[in-house]
Amino acid sequence: MASSIENNNEKLTLKSSDGEEFLVEKHVALQSTLLQNMLDSDCSSADVIPLPKIDARTLALVLGYCKKHADASSSKQGELNSFDSEFLKDMDMGALFNLVLAANFMEIKGLLDIAAQKIADTIKDKPHQEVREIFHVENDYTPEEEAAVREENRWAFEGFP
Amino acid sequence: MIHLLRLADIKRLAIKSSEVVNSSRVNSWISASMRHNIEELNLSLRWKAQPVLPCHLFTCQSLVALKLYMNWSLKVPSLTHFSNLKTLELSHVTFSDDNSTQHLFSSCPVLQELALVKCGWKNLKTLMICIPTLKRLTIEDEDLWMQDALSCVTKIYAANLIHLCCISYLVVDFRLYDLSSLVDASIGLYYNPSAEDVTPQVLGLLSGVVNVKKLSIASYTLEVENLLDRLPTFYNLTHFELNLEFYGLCLGDLMVLLEKSPKLEFLNFEKGFDHGNKDGYTSGRVPSCFKSSLKTVRIADFEEDDAEMLFIMFLLRNATVLERGQMGERKRQRDDSVHPHSSENIELSEEQNVGEGNDIISSLPENVLHHILSFLSTKDAIRSSVLSTKWKYLWTSIANIDLKETYHLAGEKEDGSFLDFVERVLLLHDASDIKSLTLSSYQLVDSSRVNSWISASIRHNIKELHLSLHWKTQPVLPCCLFTCQSLVVLKLSIMDWALKVPCSTQFWNLKTLELSHVTFSDDNSTQHLFSSCPVLQELALLNCGWETITICIPSLKSLTLMNEYELPDVLSCVTKIYAANLIHLDCSCCLIVDFHLYDLSSLVEASICLYDHLPERDVTPRVLGLLTGISNIKKLMITSQTLEGFNPSVEDFWMLRRVPSCFASSLKTVCIVDFDKNPVEMHFIRFLLKNATVLERLTLRSYSQDMKQQQQKVSSQLNKLPRASKSCVIELTTT
Numbered sequence: 001m002a003s004s005i006e007n008n009n010e011k012l013t014l015k016s017s018d019g020e021e022f023l024v025e026k027h028v029a030l031q032s033t034l035l036q037n038m039l040d041s042d043c044s045s046a047d048v049i050p051l052p053k054i055d056a057r058t059l060a061l062v063l064g065y066c067k068k069h070a071d072a073s074s075s076k077q078g079e080l081n082s083f084d085s086e087f088l089k090d091m092d093m094g095a096l097f098n099l100v101l102a103a104n105f106m107e108i109k110g111l112l113d114i115a116a117q118k119i120a121d122t123i124k125d126k127p128h129q130e131v132r133e134i135f136h137v138e139n140d141y142t143p144e145e146e147a148a149v150r151e152e153n154r155w156a157f158e159g160f161p
Numbered sequence: 162m163i164h165l166l167r168l169a170d171i172k173r174l175a176i177k178s179s180e181v182v183n184s185s186r187v188n189s190w191i192s193a194s195m196r197h198n199i200e201e202l203n204l205s206l207r208w209k210a211q212p213v214l215p216c217h218l219f220t221c222q223s224l225v226a227l228k229l230y231m232n233w234s235l236k237v238p239s240l241t242h243f244s245n246l247k248t249l250e251l252s253h254v255t256f257s258d259d260n261s262t263q264h265l266f267s268s269c270p271v272l273q274e275l276a277l278v279k280c281g282w283k284n285l286k287t288l289m290i291c292i293p294t295l296k297r298l299t300i301e302d303e304d305l306w307m308q309d310a311l312s313c314v315t316k317i318y319a320a321n322l323i324h325l326c327c328i329s330y331l332v333v334d335f336r337l338y339d340l341s342s343l344v345d346a347s348i349g350l351y352y353n354p355s356a357e358d359v360t361p362q363v364l365g366l367l368s369g370v371v372n373v374k375k376l377s378i379a380s381y382t383l384e385v386e387n388l389l390d391r392l393p394t395f396y397n398l399t400h401f402e403l404n405l406e407f408y409g410l411c412l413g414d415l416m417v418l419l420e421k422s423p424k425l426e427f428l429n430f431e432k433g434f435d436h437g438n439k440d441g442y443t444s445g446r447v448p449s450c451f452k453s454s455l456k457t458v459r460i461a462d463f464e465e466d467d468a469e470m471l472f473i474m475f476l477l478r479n480a481t482v483l484e485r486g487q488m489g490e491r492k493r494q495r496d497d498s499v500h501p502h503s504s505e506n507i508e509l510s511e512e513q514n515v516g517e518g519n520d521i522i523s524s525l526p527e528n529v530l531h532h533i534l535s536f537l538s539t540k541d542a543i544r545s546s547v548l549s550t551k552w553k554y555l556w557t558s559i560a561n562i563d564l565k566e567t568y569h570l571a572g573e574k575e576d577g578s579f580l581d582f583v584e585r586v587l588l589l590h591d592a593s594d595i596k597s598l599t600l601s602s603y604q605l606v607d608s609s610r611v612n613s614w615i616s617a618s619i620r621h622n623i624k625e626l627h628l629s630l631h632w633k634t635q636p637v638l639p640c641c642l643f644t645c646q647s648l649v650v651l652k653l654s655i656m657d658w659a660l661k662v663p664c665s666t667q668f669w670n671l672k673t674l675e676l677s678h679v680t681f682s683d684d685n686s687t688q689h690l691f692s693s694c695p696v697l698q699e700l701a702l703l704n705c706g707w708e709t710i711t712i713c714i715p716s717l718k719s720l721t722l723m724n725e726y727e728l729p730d731v732l733s734c735v736t737k738i739y740a741a742n743l744i745h746l747d748c749s750c751c752l753i754v755d756f757h758l759y760d761l762s763s764l765v766e767a768s769i770c771l772y773d774h775l776p777e778r779d780v781t782p783r784v785l786g787l788l789t790g791i792s793n794i795k796k797l798m799i800t801s802q803t804l805e806g807f808n809p810s811v812e813d814f815w816m817l818r819r820v821p822s823c824f825a826s827s828l829k830t831v832c833i834v835d836f837d838k839n840p841v842e843m844h845f846i847r848f849l850l851k852n853a854t855v856l857e858r859l860t861l862r863s864y865s866q867d868m869k870q871q872q873q874k875v876s877s878q879l880n881k882l883p884r885a886s887k888s889c890v891i892e893l894t895t896t
Binding site: 123141157 | 471474475478519520521522523526528529532533534535536537538539540541543545546547549550552553564566567578579582585
């Protein structure tokens, strides 16, 4: 515990896939289990940590989320909840998918949860035809196969076209 | 002025005035203009009385165009012959009878354009427009509905008609005959939503224009019920325009419409989409014109809302021969770097949308997809199977399985398919754990079948099991359930069958047990059950039957007992409760239950609702016994019915002489719900305010409409009552 307080001012550098570098306070970076494990195994905070799968725009969003959650004290759960719901509001699908991938890669459970929840909310209660349109899912069933899948799972399609 | 022109011809005369004129004066002008070989006459006047236009107007040979605006009936002389009239426009003209209009039209042998704008047709039963030379016909009568809503049949025979514009209220029943030359049509049909079915009329008109190449239509015309599917196919249609905001139809309807236009090249949303239209697709059909002919799509007044974006995404993805997408924005300028567009048209091409058009969701890692599915209901998750082959079995990882049979009406046949489906879901489940399983069915099931489901769920380390089933015979639940180590929550509803508890029972981790409609055969079996739950915290017995039950569970924190029914032949259900750590007690029972409470020293709150179906029984000892057992609680919610056993006389209530000591020492808040200012309430409030010296707040909630209206008055009345506590706030809320 004492060491983490000492290291509070320590910063590390993250590099996005498109080459942009972000200087991050260590306690913010620790929101990510991936970074935590990296720091635990080989404490090389002086080096630049490359994140080859995450572009600068997404990384900036991710770090914004981590900073808010790292800085807020546990007593302000209500404030964090409203931050979370505002965080993804009006985000387009492309950005949301980048974010969910980044959260999965960096192992940030809270962020993964809210992003997955947001995508699930988009699917919820919608007919599958509409879900296909929204996410551009290529339907590779033949009409006969599709009918068979529907029939096998008839219970789930009650009330849907 | 006309008289001053001596020699030259008058080619065109237009007189428009809002002054009231008399017939003779106008006639002199008309006569003068005719002497000058008038070609085009346009009169928009207010006659003092029914005009009688000069006879020679109706035989004028020079006249090519005649436009009349008059709020009077048009008297057509028997000797009428417009030998050269090519354009006739009548506005706000009343026709006296069917014959006069036919006579008028048949006297125009070369008429090419006819416009009837807001004419009064109330005297007409049939308006026959049989003009072989006609090329353009405009009928506009949107005000007609204001008049007597008589239906007028309009028959149009016009073999050479090229343009038809029809903006009409649907008291007019259009019959179109032989419009084989028609090239474009503009249609807007209004109808009274409460009127009878207008589908045949709309369908009739649209079927009559089925050969057009260009069609412009007001989208509300298409909102008529059951219209779209019955529309004929417009085989020649190349240009299609929605000329009012695309609103009441969803995009799926639009697709149905486009499917009827296999040669469509140009699709125009002239007024854009209405901002409120958020409906998505109800149909995944891609109209055939998307693949073969549709080259240009234009959305005027593009606002980039959901419906528009959905449509554009759908379009870009499916329209393989699309060349231009024009998005015009009329009203606002905005700084939007992602989708730059100005008031000029912008071009969208598929290349610019790479990334948006990709199937991004299916390319997510499988663990992320499982995570997304975990936030969906079981139904939604299973329905994802039909998206594409990749999704076929993704749902088999879901940790929370909730399968409830849809209630079937008595007449419907139960084919057992739901039970098969339960089996399928459990069999297909992948290697991951099942956190919770909820099964609810109305069908009769076999023990062996249910047991296989239970066993399957236990193999997947089930934590919460919720079964609400109708067993065919006395269920014998599998032994492995009663020794399951993973189980934390167990809720069973077994339709009044007895619960057989094996001797080996040991629910190591069970914290919540809820039993509904379970009959306990004897006190030993229940004692055995409860004592096999070493960490049980919540117990609920809902509509269960017992003669004697002993609930001795030291770990218990919350106990709910609910018994709605009396059991036949049972006069008393002796219920003994030993629960030293119980915090919350909720009893909602008929007074057949006889409570014996022991050592409830930890109890903080209780909710008590006792009632008696047999008023002659003396149940006061039972009520007293229960209330004595919970006498050290902090919060008590009790129904007044429970206290009726004490039968306080009405006089006592009115006297209220003794002041309870809490009034002077501790009572801070009083809340009366459903306050309606009745005398008893007012009496109590006066007594309370007068005597409660430390009262801080009196909250009154009223649901009555009267109170809502006189809230202010009642509030001030209450505030005037004498009170012992100066700081007391009286709050009256109405809903």
